[in-house]
Amino acid sequence: MGYDLIVIGGGLVGGAIAWGAATKGASVALLDQGDIAYRAARGNFGLVWVQSKGAGMPAYAHWTRTSSELWPDLAGAMAGATGVDVALRQPGGLAFCLSDEEMASRTALLHRMHNESGDIGTRMLGRDEVRAMVPGLGDRVVGASFCPIDGHANPLYLLRALHAALLQHDGAYLPGRTVDAIDAAPHSFTVRCGAERFTCEKLVIAAGLGSRDLAPMVGLSMPVTPLRGQILVTERLRPFLDYATHVIRQTAEGSVMLGDSQEDVGFDTATSATVMQDIAARNVAVFPALKDASIVRVWAALRVMSPDGFPIYEQSAQYPGAFATTCHSGVTLAGAHALALAPAILAGELPERFAPFSSRRFDVPSA
Amino acid sequence: MNEAWDVVVVGAGPAGLAAATLLAEQQARVVLLDEQPAVGGQIYRGIERAAEHPSLLTALGPDYVYGATLAARFRASGAAYRPGSLVWQVTPGREVWFSADGSSHLVRADAVILATGAMERPVPLPGWTLPGVMTAGALQIMLKSSGVVPGEPFVVAGSGPLLFLLVQQYLAAGARPAAVLDTTARANEWRALRHLPEAVADRAGRRDLAKGLMMVAGLRRSGIPRYRHVSDIRIEGADAVTGIAFRSGTTQHRLATRLVALHEGVIPAQQMPRSIGCAFAWDAAQQCFAPVLDAWGNSSVDGVMIAGDAGGIGGARAAEHAGRLAAFEALRRLGRIDAARRDALATDDRRARQSQLAVRRFLDVLYAPRDAVLRPADDVVVCRCEEIAAGAVRDVVRQGCLGPNQAKAFLRAGMGPCQGRLCGPVVTELIAQARGVGQDEVGYYRIRSPLKPVTVGELAAMETE
Amino acid sequence: MFRRLDATPGEIRFTFDGTEQIARPGDSVAVALLAAGEPSLRDTPVSGAPRAPYCMMGVCFDCLVEIDGVGNRPACLTPVAEGMQVRRQRGARGVL
DSSP states (O other): OEEEEEEEOOSHHHHHHHHHHHHTTOOEEEEOOOSSSOOGGGGOOOEEOOTTTTTTOHHHHHHHHHHHHHHHHHHHHHHHHHOOOOOOBOSOEEEEEOSHHHHHHHHHHHHHHHHHHOOOSOEEEOHHHHHHHSTTOOTTOOEEEEETTOEEOOHHHHHHHHHHHHHHTTOEEEOSOOOOEEEEETTEEEEEETTEEEEEEEEEEOOGGGHHHHGGGGTOOOOOEEEEEEEEEEEEBOOOOOSEESSEEEOTTSEEEEOOOOBOOTTOOOOOHHHHHHHHHHHHHHOGGGGGSEEEEEEEEEEEEOTTSSOEEEEOSSSTTEEEEEOSOTTTTHHHIIIIIHHHHHHTSOOGGGGGGSGGGGGSOOO | OEEEEEEEEEOOSHHHHHHHHHHHHTTOOEEEEOSSSSSSTTTTTTHHHHTTOHHHHHHHOHHHHHHHHHHHHHHHHTOEEEOSOEEEEEOTTOEEEEEETTEEEEEEEEEEEEOOOEEEOOOOOTTTTSTTEEEHHHHHHHHHHHOEEESSOOEEEEESHHHHHHHHHHHHHTOOOSEEEEOOOHHHHHHHHTTHHHHHTSHHHHHHHHHHHHHHHHHHHHTOOEEOSEEEEEEEOSSSOOEEEEEETTEEEEEEOSOEEEEEOEEEOOHHHHHHTOOEEEETTTTEEEEOOOTTOBOSSTTEEEOGGGGSOOOHHHHHHHHHHHHHHHHHHHTSSOHHHHHHHHHHHHHHHHHHTTTHHHHHHHTOOOHHHHSOOTTSEEETTTTEEHHHHHHHHHTTOOSHHHHHHHHOTTOSTTTTTTTHHHHHHHHHHHHTOOHHHHOOOOOOSOSSOEEHHHHHTOOOO | OEEESSOSOOOEEEEETTEEEEEOTTOBHHHHHHHTTOSOOEEOTTTOOEEOOSSSSSSSOOOEEEETTEEEEEGGGSBOOTTOEEEEEESSBOOO
């Protein structure tokens, strides 16, 4: 018994692609590991963030914008299929600047992106303007960049909904499996997990950090490495912040997530007091009133980073039918993954717009 | 305060007090951290203050009064003591972060002894979240620390030594329960007999059994209605408790009441050792997870020892000896004594601890909790903080969730202020039941610091060097 | 619902939702409020359901109240103090 499509990796990338394919009538199996796994999907901040994505790679900027536009359809489909509200809110997003230098570099970044990929309404806000928009800001906030289409959602509920919706469309969710090997031939793959064998015509590798070892089995290259991020989460608080912001957001339940860090520590998912202190201090500078809020949870997760930080989408030349899909913005890109990438994969070929995302770009030797 | 100590002891119950006392008497640099304002943990809670109230001491009984000896010896030992300290992070490298008076402090130690004790097993029943439902331990704390007792008819429901002790203490204090609902399963009574010889063979065992018989006899003499083999408990009320319905044998009953005390035994407090990465294993006899320890209390993390009920339920006297054993081992680790000397010094405590545990098997089997409490029905709330019912957990398992961490992510179970303390055991049991596998295979929530809520401001102001 | 074994009058004055209460040395805020006859201390942020202390030992966090303007403080872990202003925790606390 074979599947039309097997997706290896039950996170946000794999889950979105699997569901998207299932809604198109494909028979789909989603292979996933167990309760304790690296699971970048469970360590996501939850932004649906557009404004600063893709400096130096306009294709990524456009792909991100596409996803942002598709997101409401995804959210509606999730609610309709499963009753789960993934809490999508797209009120606009702010990246606060705490110094004139940060303002200058942010301004330059937006300017560059405007030139490279067009204007989506992102603009810089000065000291008074940002305070008019957001009450309670600390003195150290000198301004911010604002993008009207930025937003956020609940990444855990999204994952839950994707899994449940896949089942609704007669997809198979197969947890507790680790892929040992893949026997590959063009348009025919056998995935081996212990004593089990799963066969399919199309195969997607969306296994996060595990993709690195799986990709070569099907003639692909996914040179991803871990980058740790830590997040502090407060108790539920009365609503005070609607906007998405790049390091602090208030969830639909009221808890506030404070981030973040970028730590090159290998596969270590421990939290650390120094980073907690750093995150706490930075966020208290932005919202001084937060100093009295209690942190009830701190976690760390490993982002899945390609060498340039941009996604990898690629079809295997050696084994057509096998696809690589990886990114570190699984929430933002969920709309595009489910509603644009999945259909392309089912059609058997990635259109030209995906060419810049091929891993061959890493083969260009740096000057 | 950025200080380096030989040993940091967390928890001022019998195990922690005994460990810190011994270490200080042996001139080790030891500090005892505890979240309460006074020593005693839960079992000897309020012991120093209670000394000023002789009638209260009499009501609480000689086993409680014994705690005063421990407390006095601790005070005399010269051990450093920091009450009101909420330990919120312990690293495998033995850095201990705690919050006191609104700021966070770091101490470092060559050895850490966790003596964080036990907690009441959660008793998820219909209506258990209503105001007016408390644990037997909670009522006992009110009695010990403040001499407060129920002032109107109340019902005590459950099983286990602490429940009967509470009733005995209440009777002595002049507070009569309106009824005692004994949920001890009939089948357990027979099964437990097999372990009676082991208890009877030991002097401490005989003493414990005699105490138990006296408690039961006292209850019988008191004339308080005692319902036996109680099951199907439903606590009634909309905004507060108004009554309790239950089955005793084959008869249905209902009692009007505004206060219900529940108790189904105690289980080790897991948060701190799990957050450090200590290995745990399912203890089938006690139906709970317990840390994997050697004979001295060494956990799977180098330099982190666990003593007392946090290492497995054994009661206050066993805890005291376990504290001393951990202290001897800490002295060996510090190089003050070698292994042979440690073994020699520890002989009495090892024997005494074994003796105190003689009655354990009998009690574990007799008071084993019923299925309905371990794995409640679909409509029963299991995560009190986030108000999530057992049925929701079973649903996500049906959709492929293999373990509690995925369930937590999907349902928010365990994400509330209690950080999974109350729902953790039940969620693991529900998943194990739904999957048809053992609790070890299912696992437990991944517990991380902060172990208690810490303010953003306090974290921001920490000195992390 | 509760009474004191010792009839000695209390000496620590505090308020709960503006109403004066009396407590004894050694009382936690939770004990003081229960002894004063308060049936519940908070309404949950999830459903608004009323809650009262359950465990009295810092495990259940059902005893959260606002103390001297700071919300979500566990009443059973906080010794009562003269002049304390305690308020019912109604849903989520506000900081801004």
